[in-house]
Amino acid sequence: MTRPITHVAAGVLVRDDGEFLLGSRPEGKPYAGYWEFPGGKLEPGESALAALKRELNEEMGIEVVTAYPWLTQEFIYPHATVRLHFFQVTRWKGEIQPQEGQQFVWQRPGMLTVAPMLPANTPILRGLELPNEMAISNVAELGESEYMRRLARRLTGGLRWLMLREPHLERDDFALLAEKVLALAKPFGVRVIINRDPELARQLGAAGVHLRSPQLMALQERPEGLDWVGASTHGGPELAHAARLGLDYAFLGTLQPTPSHPDGDTLGWGGFARIVSHGYTLPVYAIGGLSLGDLPAARQHGGHGVALLRAAWNA
Numbered sequence: 001m002t003r004p005i006t007h008v009a010a011g012v013l014v015r016d017d018g019e020f021l022l023g024s025r026p027e028g029k030p031y032a033g034y035w036e037f038p039g040g041k042l043e044p045g046e047s048a049l050a051a052l053k054r055e056l057n058e059e060m061g062i063e064v065v066t067a068y069p070w071l072t073q074e075f076i077y078p079h080a081t082v083r084l085h086f087f088q089v090t091r092w093k094g095e096i097q098p099q100e101g102q103q104f105v106w107q108r109p110g111m112l113t114v115a116p117m118l119p120a121n122t123p124i125l126r127g128l129e130l131p132n133e134m135a136i137s138n139v140a141e142l143g144e145s146e147y148m149r150r151l152a153r154r155l156t157g158g159l160r161w162l163m164l165r166e167p168h169l170e171r172d173d174f175a176l177l178a179e180k181v182l183a184l185a186k187p188f189g190v191r192v193i194i195n196r197d198p199e200l201a202r203q204l205g206a207a208g209v210h211l212r213s214p215q216l217m218a219l220q221e222r223p224e225g226l227d228w229v230g231a232s233t234h235g236g237p238e239l240a241h242a243a244r245l246g247l248d249y250a251f252l253g254t255l256q257p258t259p260s261h262p263d264g265d266t267l268g269w270g271g272f273a274r275i276v277s278h279g280y281t282l283p284v285y286a287i288g289g290l291s292l293g294d295l296p297a298a299r300q301h302g303g304h305g306v307a308l309l310r311a312a313w314n315a
């Protein structure tokens with residue numbers, strides 16, 4: 001017999017400095033002493049957002065002000081089958097006070113100092129390492145020397161991730177450019193993702209690879225030997241396939257008309273939200289005609305962030 005699914009809302013409190021909050025599970029509960037994101041079970045008829053607000057008030061005495069719907073994870077525990085609805089909480093009122101004898105700690109993405117973590121949460125922690133802005137290179141329009149100038153400026157300005165995507169270049173020229181970009185980015189600790197070419201990404205020791213949607217759909221397994229693997233998608237079936245393969249993130253678009261796709265089919269925020277609201281375990285970036293100013297809209301509609309091509313290199 002299949003067990004009923006227990007719906008759970010959990011809040012990832014994120015501070016402006018990027019640190020996020022973990023709580024320890026109180027004595028007497030399953031997995032006592034494990035670390036988790038504060039939250040709990042939905043009551044009958046209750047929405048995930050309402051449950052989040054209630055649980056965070058009950059467990060830590062705060063009032064949620066801004067919460068973005070984020071990742072969804074299903075997990076089979078010995079005690080229950082759970083569907084976890086994670087929110088990123090960026091604003092709250094009141095002081096965080098443990099109400100159930102639990103401990104709270106602030107942690108830096110990718111640098112956890114506490115253990116063990118509830119096993120369902122592994123992809124959630126990975127998701128926290130991903131930036132809200134994914135910048136995509138634009139040598140094609142700017143030319144190499146101007147592009148490198150703007151890249152240098154963004155690197156000193158704190159850019160954290162970069163996707164190198166120049167489909168107009170032959171493989172050898174692309175590889176040469178990639179070597180230069182990796183050398184420039186390395187001192188800044190920036191993660192560089194190589195578009196289309198897992199083999200080249202491995203050869204260059206890049207952080208990962210980003211797959212085009214036809215490549216994604218032709219795969220039965222996640223490419224090996226790369227820390228980060230993402231893919232471009234255009235709808236639910238592609239997104240579901242990326243999630244099944246255990247990819248780390250996906251792009252979903254096209255959101256709005258762009259100079260390169262002036263009159264193609266676009267999703268708009270409504271279409272984007274409808275697809276993402278099915279609930280995926282991987283972070284989804286909105287792409288297509290966006291700028292950093294669209295980040296709040298992307299997050300309100302269930303996205304993790306925005307992928308920017310032209311807008312990443314302006315000014």
Ligand SMILES: Nc1nc2c([nH]c(=O)n2[C@@H]2O[C@H](COP(=O)(O)OP(=O)(O)OP(=O)(O)O)[C@@H](O)[C@H]2O)c(=O)[nH]1
Pocket residue numbers: 008009010029030031035036037038039040041055075077080082084118119120121
């Ligand atoms: N709160 C929370 N629960 C999680 C996380 N990850 C995860 O697998 N779970 C699972 O979700 C389920 C429900 O969580 P909970 O024990 O906090 O529920 P609750 O606050 O309503 O507790 P209660 O049943 O004592 O009233 C548990 O099976 C727990 O193992 C997480 O990050 N936060």
Ligand SMILES: [Mg+2]
Pocket residue numbers: 038039040041055059
């Ligand atoms: Mg709880």
